[in-house]
Amino acid sequence: MIMETAVENKYTYKDFESDQEVRWCPGCDDYVILRSMQKALPEMGVKKEDVVFVSGIGCSSRFPYYIDTYGMHTIHGRAPAIASGVKLANPSLSVWVATGDGDAMAIGGNHFIHVLRRNIDLNIILFNNEIYGLTKGQFSPTSMVGQKTKSSPYGNTQPPFNPGELALGAGARFYGRISGNSPKDISQMLIDAHHFKGTSLIEVLQNCVIFNDGCYSNVTNKDVKEDKLIFLEHGKPMIFGKNRDKGLVLSNLKLEVVTIGENGITEDNILIHDAKEKDPTMHQMLVRLEYPLATGIIRSYNDLTLEEREAEVTKQVKANSKFKKIDDLFFSGETYKVE
């Protein structure tokens, strides 16, 4: 029974459903992310016993309970550190972190930036709903200035983080942003993140139906989505719009929206997205863009992972070491005999 599931590519999403009842609010985007994940896993070519989900605290952090792999639901903000330990202990595992805006960028901010800096081969799914849901509606580090919440009844006065900007500043090698109402795109991005060697950060614009309903509707609703979002793909021109006639050009060190066919602009003038570029300057400009809001894989720069660097050093140390067993160490150097 269990043995046959070990054969690659024989899984369906049902193999990744746990026996636990899913307890998010009806209509929450978290259901979309969960099902996208369950559908993506069979496509990754990974054995289910080699997958570990780690989470902290918050609505999103219930995620591991619902997926039938190994999992840990831990403490607030610490999932990246715990997941780092799992991966360093056994680099052959596929390790995932499910986290939210408060979990990752408030209480866990330190672990969040350091895991990105180190580039351990982990995949982090950031459920960004710009609010604290589980504690019933306080502003988070991504809530907008002026936003009225239970802890900011007169409007939030704390300016927010832009998660992509923070991540790239911390040295993220892989960053993608995706709308919470586009399951197929989410699945594909999860698969891409899995195959990327290094820390992958996927920010999902996730609607909270109870405490922050509609926070992304002005950009993600079906009727406006194509005009307000740009979906970036490596090697392709930065074009968007219902009629595919809007594009991005660089003008005075800023990104500017132009219309193809107006003022002599042709498709050749439009910037080509290079996600693999080492220099993050253009990626930073893209994550800061408000119109159109950039989605897709914005950065995917291949670099050595921490595990690879460690393995290389260890290999050299082992080759040069005179110690094969612990006893060799204990009896080395200055010792003396007492009869």
Added chain:
Amino acid sequence: MIVEKSNIQSEALETVVIRFVGDSGDGMQLTGTQFTDTSAMFGNDIATFPNYPSEIRAPQGSLFGVSGFQVHIGSVEVSTPGDNLDLLVAMNPASLKTNLYALKPGHTIIVDTDAFNRKNLEKAQYKSNPLEDDTLNNYRVVKVDMTSLTREALKDIEGLDNKTITRSKNMFALGMVYWMYGRTTEYTIDFFKKKFRKEPLLIDVNTKVLKAGYNFAETLEFIPNAYSVSPAKMASGTYRVIMGNTATAWGFLAAAEKSGLELFLGSYPITPATDILHELVKHKHFGVKAFQAEDEIAGISSAIGAAFAGDLAITTTSGPGLALKGEALGLAIMMELPLVVVNVQRGGPSTGLPTKTEQSDLFQALYGRNGESPAIVIAASTPSNCFDFAFQAAKLALEHMTPVILLTDGYIANGSAPWRIQSVEELPEIKNNKVKEGADNWSPYIRNEKTLARNWAIPGTIGLEHRIGGLEKDSITGNVSQAPENHEIMTKIRAEKVKRVQDDIPEIKTEFATSGDLLVVGWGGTYGSLHSAVKQMNLVGYKNIGLAHFNYINPLPKNTGDLLTKFKKIVVCELNNGQFVNMLRMNFTGIEFLQYNKIQGLPFGNSELMEVFKKLIK
């Protein structure tokens, strides 16, 4: 050079206590370590006590910038660095001023007279030069122009800067002390050859100065050289000198090899625990994964992740770090994962006294977490048995599937002692609770009936996929459960599991007397002081004093209650305001416990303890 009151007969001693003191840049730690290692090679028993300021380079010549290294050598068993000094080597006025109190009357001071200039005397707040007034009337003072003599010894080497010359004067002092105690310079010269392999000039400089000091002392008949401390009688075997922190690190290396697991350390630098990280990070050849994390919380969190993934996982810290790790430690208790947390205690609260010793984290180790969260707590008691208790901490964590807190302290962590090397083969077996694929009727919280340890299913094992977490779990399946009865059952299981560790730890034995007038009780790093004081009491005729020293704190050994009823009085001695004593009061309500406490960042003194014991016996 002047030696006052020099017509003293040579004396043969069983033990000698020497303290090297100087400015924090004077190399006193190196001088002390070299003397220690040489004496150990000679076959002496030894105990050391480095005492240095928390500033890396405090202002030169200042009273608070004094750094010292005390070593006790003996032809008999030595269990403490000693209280009162037989010899004080003082490299400047500030170090003389702050250390003179410890020198026995009539005993020897060696000073560098060149350092007793007006500026240094002012910094040390001396109104007149103590070498010229009557301050030192009760001592033998050996005045040596050490800086000038060092310069003279190096005059043939061209191009030496002043700094290199003055910095090597500590070797002049060491050379003198070597001669006084009949030691040779060979070990230290070999040390120079290794240490300065890439700077041959420094080998030459240091060797010349060391020999100059040695020869200088030899040519002067004034210095009595009959402090001939013979080799001590110790159990046969191969020995080495080891520092407590190194012994801790090696205990974990041995436990990893013995258990067949890989060792993972998640740690953040903190005094005085960092040397364990320094040591383990060297041993990549054994597959050690030492991860320097971004903070204390990530240190323990990464270790928890590694424990889930099947490694022997440890984290190392000192008091403030343990406070930061508290929540994550609760998680490990809740998830029932094997984990060792080492707390090398220092003076607190807050930043407290980072480089000084204290035993004030006992309550934190026992109770410093939210909820009912029992942890196994054990304590090492000497620099060399840090090895045994690190090994034991790993064994208990793996066999009982719950976190273990290992307490050491700055005093034993930085102190060194001879260690009879134990090969991995002679160490006890370490089992673990790993479960293999294909296990029937498996669930994550199925327990070993005897120990109550749950089984350990490692990611990568087919068919055992499961989720655990910080929420209360069903007592069998491990699924989230908020059921009222279940929470009570689980709380009691976690407590009972720790209590059952009693079945796997040795009973405690009293030393010197099994019944009588007074039982001295201690725990952890004070063993040397308490042992030595009680032994001394016995030697001078007080035969009714026993010592019960605890290494196992939670749970206590099974026979603890019985043992406590055998004495008329019990005094619990601790370097805190009374923590273990209150734990005992709570556990043994019918027994009266007296207490003696010291909270000065310093170990107990021998005579201090003896006075206390004598008063209690009257």
